[in-house]
Amino acid sequence: MNRRSSDKGAPKAPKPRKLPKPVDHKAQAKRAALNALRRAQRHADRAGVKLSEWEGEFLGSVADRLKTFGRAFGDPEKGAPGQALSALQTVKLKEITAKAKGEKKEFKRRPFRRKAEKSGEPG
16 A cells, blocks of 8 residues: 555644743843844944043943842832833933944933912812
């Protein structure tokens, strides 16, 4: 008997499905932050923009802390859970990236103020 004729009638068993790998959100945030730091430095180098000594030190020290600890800040109140950079580190990184790209827009930090009370309303 021929092998082919015996295989035609038998249905093939379905391949077992591979389960997706669990996503490690902390590692993903760490990689994204390291890539953003490298990207900012690369933009500055390519454009010939001279970063201040403090900005260069900031990029280096944050990258070192990310590699060592997986996040660049110690106080959990300074950043969102699962994030690698604190809120202020993220703002400063955006400012450095904008400077490296040659964008003139500066991020202005305004202190919290009370909203002006409207006259005529009982308060």
